[in-house]
Amino acid sequence: MRILRFSCFDMNKTHVIEHLRFALESQLYRAKEAAKAAHDAATHEESVAETQYDTLGLEAAYLAQGQAERVNECYRDIQAFNTVFKETEFPKVREGALVSLIDDQDQQKWFFIGPSSGGLSVTVKEHTIYVVTREAPLGKKLLGKKVDDEVELVIGDKKQFYTIDKLI
Incomplete structure (x- = not known):
């Protein structure tokens, strides 16, 4: 049984799309900042291995690679959303x-x-x-x-x- 709901609020899809675009762009910005920080850490002189057991540089490189992939994922998300926003x-x-x-x-x-x-x-x-x-x-x-x-x-x-x- 459906209960009727009366509301004076009408959702405006254009406003929702604007907010979603902003949120996706914010995610991209944060991902770029994290990728830059991870890259800087991976290439910093203190990340150079001093012994064969020193893995700090290797770990930083893996993190930088993961953050770069996150940036690419954000770009793909924005592109995919731009397609459905037109519908x-x-x-x-x-x-x-x-x-x-x-x-x-x-x-x-x-x-x-x-x-x-x-x-x-x-x-x-x-x-x-x-x-x-x-x-x-x-x-x-x-x-x-x-x-x-x-x-x-x-x-x-x-x-x-x-x-x-x-x-x-």
């Missing part, structure tokens, strides 16, 4: 959709179906929007659903029920 018209849930769910306690939750960066969240007008990927349990359940469809999500031994309230 409009969502009769069914798919990547790029902004979805409002109402739980069985009549609480509203917002989700953006993203190509990556699951777990990323942004706040727009005091509402938190969570990025969910199609591979996530909730993402799998939502794909292909329409407004007023019900979704059951099992986490551990607890069942949660949601109704799709809005699809933007």
Whole structure:
């Protein structure tokens, strides 16, 4: 049974996209800073091995390599999101959709179906929007659903029920 929820708040997808772009750019900036710091540590004169058992330089090099890969991942995320940001018209849930769910306690939750960066969240007008990927349990359940469809999500031994309230 669907409980009707009346709200004076209308989510603006353009604002959500702006916030997501900013969050992705912030992740890239932080990743670049971490990569630079790791590279500096790996190439610093104190990182040169003094004995065959001294692994500080090797560990710093591995860290720098991992941080560089994180920067590349951030660039890929931004590129993937730019593709779905251009999408409009969502009769069914798919990547790029902004979805409002109402739980069985009549609480509203917002989700953006993203190509990556699951777990990323942004706040727009005091509402938190969570990025969910199609591979996530909730993402799998939502794909292909329409407004007023019900979704059951099992986490551990607890069942949660949601109704799709809005699809933007």
